[in-house]
Amino acid sequence: DTAVSQTPKYLVTQMGNDKSIKCEQNLGHDTMYWYKQDSKKFLKIMFSYNNKELIINETVPNRFSPKSPDKAHLNLHINSLELGDSAVYFCATRGGARAGGFTDTQYFGPGTRLTVL
Amino acid sequence: AQTVTQSQPEMSVQEAETVTLSCTYDTSENNYYLFWYKQPPSRQMILVIRQEAYKQQNATENRFSVNFQKAAKSFSLKISDSQLGDTAMYFCAFIVNAGGTSYGKLTFGQGTILTVHP
Numbered sequence: 533d534t535a536v537s538q539t540p541k542y543l544v545t546q547m548g549n550d551k552s553i554k555c556e557q558n559l560g561h562d563t564m565y566w567y568k569q570d571s572k573k574f575l576k577i578m579f580s581y582n583n584k585e586l587i588i589n590e591t592v593p594n595r596f597s598p599k600s601p602d603k604a605h606l607n608l609h610i611n612s613l614e615l616g617d618s619a620v621y622f623c624a625t626r627g628g629a630r631a632g633g634f635t636d637t638q639y640f641g642p643g644t645r646l647t648v649l
Numbered sequence: 650a651q652t653v654t655q656s657q658p659e660m661s662v663q664e665a666e667t668v669t670l671s672c673t674y675d676t677s678e679n680n681y682y683l684f685w686y687k688q689p690p691s692r693q694m695i696l697v698i699r700q701e702a703y704k705q706q707n708a709t710e711n712r713f714s715v716n717f718q719k720a721a722k723s724f725s726l727k728i729s730d731s732q733l734g735d736t737a738m739y740f741c742a743f744i745v746n747a748g749g750t751s752y753g754k755l756t757f758g759q760g761t762i763l764t765v766h767p
Contacts, residue, residue: 565755567755572759573688573738573759573760574757574759575755575757576757577754580753580754590754620692624694636701636744637682637699639696640686640693640694640695642692643693645692
C-alpha cells in the first residue's frame with residue numbers, strides 16, 4: 533500500500549506544452565511539498581502546502597502552479613514547458629502527531645522524471 | 650539562510666567494511682533537525698536516520714549511526730558492515746523547527762555517491 537504516490541512516473545513532452553503531475557498520500561499528513569531534483573542531483577524545494585493552504589513558494593516561475601484540491605492531494609501544473617524544466621520532481625509529506633510518525637520528518641514519493649524535448 | 654555542505658562527491662568501500670560520509674551545515678538557529686536520506690538507482694528517497702539538535706546522544710539505526718557535533722555544525726554518517734544494497738547517493742538535509750512545528754523546507758547537501766564493492 534503506497535504511502536506517497538505520484539503519476540506519471542515518466543513524462544516526455546515537447547517544449548511549449550502544458551503538463552500536470554499528480555501526488556496523492558494516504559498517510560493523513562497535513563503538509564505536502566514539491567521538490568525539484570536537477571540534472572546534477574541537487575534537490576530544492578518549490579512549494580509547500582499545509583491543510584490546502586500555500587505556505588512556501590520558493591521563487592518558482594509563474595509557469596508552475598500547484599493545486600491542492602484536498603489534504604491528500606497536491607498536483608503540479610506546468611505551463612509552456614521549457615528545456616530547463618527537465619528534472620525529477622518529488623512530492624513529499626510531513627508527518628503530524630495525529631497521523632503518527634515524526635512530525636519533523638518528510639516522506640517522499642517515487643518521483644516523476646520530466647523530459648522536455 | 651541555511652546551507653548544507655557535503656564535501657565528498659564520491660566514496661567507495663569494500664563490502665563488510667565501514668565508511669563515513671561527511672556533512673557540515675550552517676545556521677543561526679538553535680532548534681532544528683538533521684537527516685540522512687538515501688537515493689538508490691531506483692531514485693526513491695529513503696530516510697536513513699534523523700537527529701534532533703537538542704539531543705546530545707547520537708542517533709543510531711541498525712548499521713547506521715551519526716556523529717553529531719553541534720558546536721562544530723557537523724553531522725557525519727557512519728555505515729558499518731557495508732552491504733551491496735547500500736550503494737546509493739546519500740543526502741544530508743536540515744530543517745528548522747519553528748515554534749514546535751517545522752512546516753519549513755528541507756535544505757539538502759549536494760549528495761555523496763557511495764559505491765560498495767564486493
